[in-house]
Amino acid sequence: MTIAFVVQRYGLEINGGAELHCRWVAEHMRTHMPVEVLTSCAYDYITWRNHYPEGEELINGIRVRRFPVSRPRSPEKFGRLQNRILEHEHREQDELAWLEEEGPTSPKLIHFIRKNQAAYDYFIFFSYRYYHSYWGIHAVPAKSILVPTAEHDPVIHLKIFRDLFRMPRAFVYNSEEERVMIQSLSRNEHVPGLVVGVGTEVPSSYAADRFRQKHGVDGPYLIYIGRIDQNKGCPHLFEHFLRFKRETGSAVKLVLIGSTVLKIPAHPDVRYLGFLSEEDKFDALSGAEVLVMPSFYESLSMVTLEAWALGRPVLANAKCEVLKGQCLRSNGGLYYENYAEFKEALRLLLSSDRLRAALGDNGRAYYNANYTWDIVEHKYLKIMNDLGAVR
Amino acid sequence: MDSPKLIGATQAASVEIDYDRVNVAEIMTRIQKAAAEAPAEISAANERGEAAPASASPRTAPPAPPPTDWNPEPQGAKQTIKKILRKLMRPFFPVIRLLALPIHEELRATIKSLHETNVRLDNLYRLLQMQAVEFDRKIDLAGERMDQGDLRLDHLEGRLKDLDKSMEYIRLLHNLDHNLVLELTKLKVEADTLKSKVRILEKDVELTQKRERALEEQALK
Numbered sequence: 038m039t040i041a042f043v044v045q046r047y048g049l050e051i052n053g054g055a056e057l058h059c060r061w062v063a064e065h066m067r068t069h070m071p072v073e074v075l076t077s078c079a080y081d082y083i084t085w086r087n088h089y090p091e092g093e094e095l096i097n098g099i100r101v102r103r104f105p106v107s108r109p110r111s112p113e114k115f116g117r118l119q120n121r122i123l124e125h126e127h128r129e130q131d132e133l134a135w136l137e138e139e140g141p142t143s144p145k146l147i148h149f150i151r152k153n154q155a156a157y158d159y160f161i162f163f164s165y166r167y168y169h170s171y172w173g174i175h176a177v178p179a180k181s182i183l184v185p186t187a188e189h190d191p192v193i194h195l196k197i198f199r200d201l202f203r204m205p206r207a208f209v210y211n212s213e214e215e216r217v218m219i220q221s222l223s224r225n226e227h228v229p230g231l232v233v234g235v236g237t238e239v240p241s242s243y244a245a246d247r248f249r250q251k252h253g254v255d256g257p258y259l260i261y262i263g264r265i266d267q268n269k270g271c272p273h274l275f276e277h278f279l280r281f282k283r284e285t286g287s288a289v290k291l292v293l294i295g296s297t298v299l300k301i302p303a304h305p306d307v308r309y310l311g312f313l314s315e316e317d318k319f320d321a322l323s324g325a326e327v328l329v330m331p332s333f334y335e336s337l338s339m340v341t342l343e344a345w346a347l348g349r350p351v352l353a354n355a356k357c358e359v360l361k362g363q364c365l366r367s368n369g370g371l372y373y374e375n376y377a378e379f380k381e382a383l384r385l386l387l388s389s390d391r392l393r394a395a396l397g398d399n400g401r402a403y404y405n406a407n408y409t410w411d412i413v414e415h416k417y418l419k420i421m422n423d424l425g426a427v428r
Numbered sequence: 429m430d431s432p433k434l435i436g437a438t439q440a441a442s443v444e445i446d447y448d449r450v451n452v453a454e455i456m457t458r459i460q461k462a463a464a465e466a467p468a469e470i471s472a473a474n475e476r477g478e479a480a481p482a483s484a485s486p487r488t489a490p491p492a493p494p495p496t497d498w499n500p501e502p503q504g505a506k507q508t509i510k511k512i513l514r515k516l517m518r519p520f521f522p523v524i525r526l527l528a529l530p531i532h533e534e535l536r537a538t539i540k541s542l543h544e545t546n547v548r549l550d551n552l553y554r555l556l557q558m559q560a561v562e563f564d565r566k567i568d569l570a571g572e573r574m575d576q577g578d579l580r581l582d583h584l585e586g587r588l589k590d591l592d593k594s595m596e597y598i599r600l601l602h603n604l605d606h607n608l609v610l611e612l613t614k615l616k617v618e619a620d621t622l623k624s625k626v627r628i629l630e631k632d633v634e635l636t637q638k639r640e641r642a643l644e645e646q647a648l649k
Contacts, residue, residue, distance in 0.1 A: 126589075364452055365452055365453055367452075368450050368451060368452045369452075370452065371452060371455065371456060371459065372456065375463070377463035377464070378459060378460060378463045380463070381459045381462045381463045382456075382459050385455070385459065389445070391445075391447050392445055392447070392450070395445075395447045395448075395450045396450060396452075399450060
């Protein structure tokens with residue numbers, strides 16, 4: 038059995054989101070069957086401009102075939118089209134024009150899939166909202182498995198996607214909430230699907246002291262890891278944290294790790310460390326009192342799983358149904374909807390070592406039961422075995 | 429509650445937890461209840477939080493210095509020496525005034541020039557204010573024009589939608605025309621076929637009549 042992973046971008050430099058998810062799954066599935074990756078030449082996810090050379094290359098032992106993007110995305114035009122389809126009455130062809138602009142527009146990739154479909158048993162498409170998934174699934178519906186990585190994003194309500202969700206042979210969902218959302222939108226209960234998610238690469242050793250010494254962080258701290266962005270709820274986190282400090286006089290600090298597009302508040306207890314290596318990240322996470330996840334939109338949140346893998350509790354934004362659901366299922370974290378709840382939950386977490394330890398232990402047990410690589414690989418294999426060969 | 433230093437002066441809500449079987453849903457229900465009851469406490473804390481820095485704010489006026497016995501007229505030996513010197517120099521005052529006259533004239537000219545400059549500056553400031561008012565007026569006018577432009581744009585979008593609808597109708601009418609032409613063509617072909625059949629039948633009838641007549645002639649013979 039040969040499978041092809043189809044994803045919008047692929048490379049060792051791409052450190053997050055569906056792309057990293059795809060790379061990790063592909064690298065683990067390689068131990069079970071021949072695996073190839075079909076992707077674009079893009080690196081920049083804003084314009085999808087061609088960056089990597091067209092053709093084949095080997096990345097961590099996997100053959101990656103890259104296809105050029107025929108035209109880069111114009112952010113202005115894209116914004117205009119998105120505004121039109123989200124706020125005005127429109128036709129299906131407007132949605133398709135939006136999808137064309139959404140990109141990465143690579144007709145050669147779709148042509149390759151159509152022409153070489155006999156060479157692969159299944160095509161696993163990542164991220165429902167991009168050009169490659171929509172037209173790829175249309176090209177080979179009988180051999181397609183979709184990993185939608187869907188969030189509560191307004192575009193999910195577009196008609197083209199409702200139809201798309203009824204086409205693949207099977208779904209690999211990231212969470213129970215994602216499955217319910219997609220099924221309620223498209224009534225695709227007849228399409229088999231399994232909630233799988235993704236494992237995570239936890240290093241064998243990590244040391245909080247090493248992180249504290251290297252970055253000069255002392256005392257207890259909360260940690261946020263990820264892109265520091267409006268959509269990730271960071272402005273609310275800053276506001277809540279500073280207000281919490283002002284009202285309670287707590288000594289706790291906030292450590293931020295990741296690239297930023299926002300201005301970080303100038304406060305001695307808010308430490309922005311930028312983008313760190315995996316080793317530093319896990320060192321930092323292991324020493325944190327709590328991982329804070331203020332994001333409104335998540336289809337899984339790999340960093341939350343990493344915190345649980347390390348036995349750290351989580352404080353999540355309850356407005357993100359996935360995070361709230363994960364906290365409730367795992368009993369590994371608390372959540373908040375507004376400042377009053379943030380304050381109470383954080384006060385409770387910081388005041389009790391035993392509660393933090395108990396939540397961390399629950400999180401670790403949940404991670405071990407659902408998200409170790411053995412389990413994830415087994416679920417992927419089960420889906421393909423259940424579907425049977427279609428060649 | 430193990431780490432009071434982390435949460436500062438205020439204490440966490442009293443939530444009883446079974447640490448062996450932590451249930452997040454239960455804890456959250458209690459937290460939400462505590463949060464709902466908290467507004468009074470929060471507002472009080474806010475007041476405290478805002479009041480404390482206000483007293484130390486750099487914007488507030490610094491406290492007045494303690495009163496001192498300040499006397500503009502210095503007393504003692506210094507004053508006596510000054511008086512003696514003044515007495516001694518008094519005869520020379522007219523000469524000093526004469527010497528200082530050009531400087532005085534120059535000072536007056538400078539003050540006059542400064543006054544004129546001030547008047548010109550005032551005029552310029554007035555002009556600037558007038559231009560600022562004019563500029564504001566133009567900005568308002570531009571804003572109104574933009575609003576009108578937006579209205580026109582909305583109107584045009586409405587027209588565009590109407591045109592889209594009209595185009596849909598035209599497309600439907602076109603399809604209808606096409607179908608009608610198709611059906612009429614079929615009917616014409618059918619009519620031609622029927623006409624041919626009628627002509628054949630007529631010929632058959634003629635032939636039958638001829639045969640009938642021939643048979644009658646034969647029978648009569």
